[in-house]
Amino acid sequence: xxxxxxxxxxxxxxxxxxxxxxxxxxxxxxxxxxxxxxxxxxxxxxxxxxxxxxxxxxxxxxxxxxxxxxxxxxxxxxxxxxxxxxxxxxxxxxxxxxxxxxxxxxxxxxxxxxxxxxxxxxxxxxxxxxxxxxxxxxxxxxxxxxxxxxxxxxxxxxxxxxxxxxxxxxxxxxxxxxxxxxxxxxxxxxxxxxxxxxxxxxxxxxxxxxxxxxxxxxxxxxxxxxxxxxx
Numbered sequence: 001x002x003x004x005x006x007x008x009x010x011x012x013x014x015x016x017x018x019x020x021x022x023x024x025x026x027x028x029x030x031x032x033x034x035x036x037x038x039x040x041x042x043x044x045x046x047x048x049x050x051x052x053x054x055x056x057x058x059x060x061x062x063x064x065x066x067x068x069x070x071x072x073x074x075x076x077x078x079x080x081x082x083x084x085x086x087x088x089x090x091x092x093x094x095x096x097x098x099x100x101x102x103x104x105x106x107x108x109x110x111x112x113x114x115x116x117x118x119x120x121x122x123x124x125x126x127x128x129x130x131x132x133x134x135x136x137x138x139x140x141x142x143x144x145x146x147x148x149x150x151x152x153x154x155x156x157x158x159x160x161x162x163x164x165x166x167x168x169x170x171x172x173x174x175x176x177x178x179x180x181x182x183x184x185x186x187x188x189x190x191x192x193x194x195x196x197x198x199x200x201x202x203x204x205x206x207x208x209x210x211x212x213x214x215x216x217x218x219x220x221x222x223x224x225x226x227x228x229x230x231x
Contacts, residue, residue, distance in 0.1 A: 004150055004177040013114060013130040015060045020115040027108055028196040032068050039095035049079050050136045051103040071104050105198045110155045113201040114142050120206055124215050146213050150180045158186035183212040
């Protein structure tokens with residue numbers, strides 16, 4: 001029997017002092033650069049040092065979300081030795097940029113959803129946690145503690161490429177804990193609402209989480225369902 005020891009994965013989300021609204025305002029003003037290059041070798045064959053570790057590390061140290069440029073240039077600088085060892089040609093470097101840009105939008109979507117959950121679920125006595133090792137090594141993107149129980153969330157974009165990547169990770173990254181109830185929260189390809197150039201999770205996804213926790217919520221009309229009215 002494998003149980004999750006909370007002491008092994010201390011909460012790091014408590015280090016984030018800015019609010020969900022403040023994060024949305026920061027992200028919403030960005031105009032993202034697009035890089036469409038897709039190279040199978042870059043996408044499927046190479047395990048990069050985790051992008052998430054850099055993004056969250058930046059957030060914790062700088063007390064704000066990195067811009068797309070800061071993420072790309074900072075990661076390249078931090079991983080310069082590893083990247084040099086790969087001997088990428090110019091086209092492959094474009095492929096790396098494309099993969100990083102897609103990862104950036106995904107990581108920011110997850111980050112903002114964590115902040116959204118932290119604020120929305122606080123009144124229900126739910127503790128929302130995030131830990132980099134729990135995310136990258138154990139596959140639990142967000143951990144929720146409620147009424148003495150542990151709940152884990154799997155966040156992912158509901159696209160063919162994302163689903164293929166999730167299948168590839170099964171077995172070597174995502175491990176099950178007997179005392180953690182897991183819930184999948186797939187974000188539609190076009191998201192629920194747009195924060196600047198990034199599609200985000202919304203009320204529909206918040207209600208998926210509430211349903212998993214056994215928390216009652218008001219069912220929205222179809223015209224409102226999935227929107228986030230303030231943005």
